[in-house]
Amino acid sequence: MNSAKRSLSCACFALLLLLFSFAQADDARNQPQKLSATPHAASHAKPSKSKITVLTTTTMITDLVKQLGGQHVTVNGLMAPGVDPHLYKASARDVNKFQQADMIIYNGWHLEGKLTELLANMQRSGKTVVAIVDAIPPKDRIDSVDYPGNYDPHIWLSIDNWMAVTRFVSDQLIAYDTVNEAEYVRLRDRYLGELNQLKIRIQQQIDTLPIEKRILVTAHDAFQYFGRAHQFQVVGLQGINTASEASIKDVQRLADFIVAQNIPAIFIESAIPVRNIKALQAAVHARGGAVKIGGELYADSLGQPTATDINHNDNDNSNNNSNNANKANKANETNATPPDVGTYVGMYLHNVNTIVQALSMQLSMH
Template sequence: MKIIFVFALLSAVIMGCENGQDKSENDLLNVVTTTTMITDLVQQIGAEKVNVDGLMGAGVDPHLFKASEGDVAKLAGADLVFYNGLHLEGKLVDVFERMKSQNIKTVAIADTLEHSKLIKSALFESNYDPHIWFDIANWKKISVFVANRLSVEDSKNADYYKENATEYLTQLNDLQKEIATNISSLTKDERRLVTAHDAFNYFGQAYAFDVVGLQGLSTATEAGVQDVQKTAAYIIDHKVKAIFIESSVPQRTVEALKAAVNSKGHEVSIGGTLYSDALGDQNSAEGTYIGMFKYNVNTIVNALK
């Protein structure tokens, strides 16, 4: 019933937009985004030429996010909607499909990545891991894609978007170098990352980490006793020093994991909180993609080496 109601609301809002509402009060391109990572990216590239309205804030889990009536109105009134895709925003999939049928311009940033660059998973609905932002190489390609898409929608400012994208790519190149140098201080055996859920596989692939998530790729199902015991055995077998909680996932399962490990005579600490499915507070360094990545890597390296 709720999905039917959302569709009815969406249709009503669309009809209102078609009946004479201005495209934008200040003639800026109105862009609605889902995750905080995408919101930051569009702000970096669009800057003063776009009005960006992100649906999700710091600490919000996109796997579980449900659109409110206000969110549906924002989506329906947008000139352009950017979302992750690959079923990351699982509860919005039907809404996005409905929007496409109503000719609202919705763009999944994952569509620009070749399937060969995606990590497959037989345990997730889309069969691909949706946490694509944890490989900077992916984010660079997505940055170009977003700039091109903004340029198509707002051609008079195309040069502006492409210049901003070029500058942002330089920052991402610098980030790659800094991250690689920082991680190089860890030995191969120290590169074992145990977190609340399986969000860091792209990061692990890029930087040769063995990644273990207590929960699966989605947080929709909680970890069970067997998951805790299996992960505890891994930690003990490989003498892992620290495990990590995540800002958008309840920490109780990681605390249960720590207790299970310690009860077996192996000391493991909680190495800190990582940003996985959401950035930090908007006014903090971790509220940007680059700041988040630096913070995560510093936290990981300091806890494991």
């Protein structure tokens, strides 16, 4: 079969699935509302299998649902580590994955801008479709600078927000699967405890950085919630949406700002090409400034998970373990095992370690 035919037949299959789901719409509609009904109503929601299948869009949401669902949930993460959710387009195979899920959990506020139509179709077809931004109370929402009338979708870069999302997503799982409520509550409380520990730990680190040094220049404008939570002034080279390119004017303006403020470091982001930040660094150097690349931050995607078979002991000064040379170097720098950036908690620790270390640089030099 040639590829045009193949994609046509994929598209037909997807359409058939969609039509099938419309036929089932009445059965599946409004499942979360069944929370108030008897436990029998919830078991009616998933008659033929013991596990809920949840499709998640971003890597942050995938990690969260794994933490909260435990053995009762099969999590299908749509996006791989390093994928930019602003630009992600669904393939015919993805449509199939959406269709097979019992529940779809996505971010919302146009983070997954290219999936809007597909998500709307799924919702119309009667599937349980959950936007995690609904967990954020109006007073805690940050307006988008680039898109008036919209909110900034990067809500996960505040731990308080993520705790609200944790409670919200757990409630959704319980609503769908009331029978296992006790286990969902146990997993939720365990994870909230972990997030609370994270909050205390990173605040101690951030407290070592004077307020006037808290200026965060990154590849795109993802860190506004982080900035508000930890009193950083945040400047992104690109706007909130990575689909819009930074102009030469943006680079010039920001280079002037960095020189004027004597900012020691700027940051690259894992899901965004390095060239823009490199161009910014070059523009600062051309003005006689000396800004460094402070390291890589995880904004719109988690990193690759640390393999579980790697030895996590602290005695990695053993000897020529060349495979892990990079890891060992990093560990020596921070005097600890590097955080697993494949998890939300590890991602946040990594970001704060990287930011505090890089922005502290100048303090010891002057």
